[in-house]
Amino acid sequence: MNQEFQGKTLVISGGTRGIGKAIVYEFAKAGANIAFTYNSNAQIAEEMIKDLETNYKIKAKAYEFNILEPETYKELFEKIDQDFERIDYFISNAIISGRAVVGGYTKFMKLKPKGINNIFTATVNAFVVGAQEAAKRMEKVGGGSIISISSTGNLVYIENYAGHGTAKAAVEAMARYAATELGEKNIRVNVVSGGPIETDALRAFTNYEEVKQATIDLSPLNRMGQPEDLAGACLFLCSSKASWVTGHTFIVDGGTTFK
Numbered sequence: 001m002n003q004e005f006q007g008k009t010l011v012i013s014g015g016t017r018g019i020g021k022a023i024v025y026e027f028a029k030a031g032a033n034i035a036f037t038y039n040s041n042a043q044i045a046e047e048m049i050k051d052l053e054t055n056y057k058i059k060a061k062a063y064e065f066n067i068l069e070p071e072t073y074k075e076l077f078e079k080i081d082q083d084f085e086r087i088d089y090f091i092s093n094a095i096i097s098g099r100a101v102v103g104g105y106t107k108f109m110k111l112k113p114k115g116i117n118n119i120f121t122a123t124v125n126a127f128v129v130g131a132q133e134a135a136k137r138m139e140k141v142g143g144g145s146i147i148s149i150s151s152t153g154n155l156v157y158i159e160n161y162a163g164h165g166t167a168k169a170a171v172e173a174m175a176r177y178a179a180t181e182l183g184e185k186n187i188r189v190n191v192v193s194g195g196p197i198e199t200d201a202l203r204a205f206t207n208y209e210e211v212k213q214a215t216i217d218l219s220p221l222n223r224m225g226q227p228e229d230l231a232g233a234c235l236f237l238c239s240s241k242a243s244w245v246t247g248h249t250f251i252v253d254g255g256t257t258f259k
């Protein structure tokens with residue numbers, strides 16, 4: 001499976017931490033070139049580029065990007081065009097936290113339109129504009145694979161997660177629409193939906209310790225998810241092994257959702 005990634009390019013939002021970083025390394029190991037975005041961690045991005053180019057012998061570039069301004073994806077892809085010959089895979093991964101989610105990451109009765117809108121913009125609108133720009137480039141090379149990273153918080157209750165959970169439900173539906181319309185261009189669109197994964201985003205949960213213990217208790221595998229657990233699913237969905245998989249949501253939850 002791995003040879004097929006050599007000379008191809010992955011574009012991914014939010015490559016500097018957590019799940020995005022694990023995906024960057026999974027694709028680098030497979031030989032793909034990587035264009036990834038960062039928001040605040042320019043230095044981490046620089047260090048990653050050096051490491052990726054030295055240890056994996058691939059081309060890697062990082063670009064500053066804010067998912068709260070999805071229209072700027074257009075300029076971003078133009079910059080990527082200057083640096084990379086082709087785009088084969090696009091993964092919409094970045095997520096906002098902190099001040100931007102105030103009024104969105106909270107209990108139902110405290111939800112505010114601004115917080116909900118920010119989460120929707122970062123989750124759904126960013127996926128739409130990024131996937132549109134990526135699809136235009138994929139069409140030129142005969143096809144490609146697009147993935148949105150989602151969460152099982154749209155299937156099961158997670159405290160304070162109403163804003164995120166509803167935006168994730170929306171982006172999963174959006175991905176199915178995209179898959180239906182882009183199939184004729186040989187572009188597959190799928191979702192990887194994770195259960196609780198140990199990253200900064202989850203550590204920012206006010207009830208992190210509680211969520212962590214509950215996940216360990218719920219999972220038949222008796223552990224939390226790690227970023228690498230989602231990265232393998234992304235590599236599979238972008239590979240030719242998944243050539244008839246589109247419009248699908250691949251749940252990677254350590255068995256927690258059923259229990």
Ligand SMILES: NC(=O)c1ccc[n+]([C@@H]2O[C@H](COP(=O)([O-])OP(=O)(O)OC[C@H]3O[C@@H](n4cnc5c(N)ncnc54)[C@H](OP(=O)(O)O)[C@@H]3O)[C@@H](O)[C@H]2O)c1
Pocket residue numbers: 013014015016017018019020037038039040041042065066067068092093094095096097149150151152193194195196197198199200201202
């Ligand atoms: N953690 C979980 O339990 C879990 C479970 C299922 C699904 N997910 C999903 O997986 C994805 C990644 O989550 P994560 O847990 O890996 O998050 P994370 O560790 O908090 O990393 C967030 C990434 O997004 C970037 N970012 C933050 N604010 C941004 C902004 N305004 N514009 C553009 N980029 C921004 C960060 O860049 P900087 O480092 O430069 O700030 C970082 O690379 C998200 O879609 C999330 O919903 C997470």
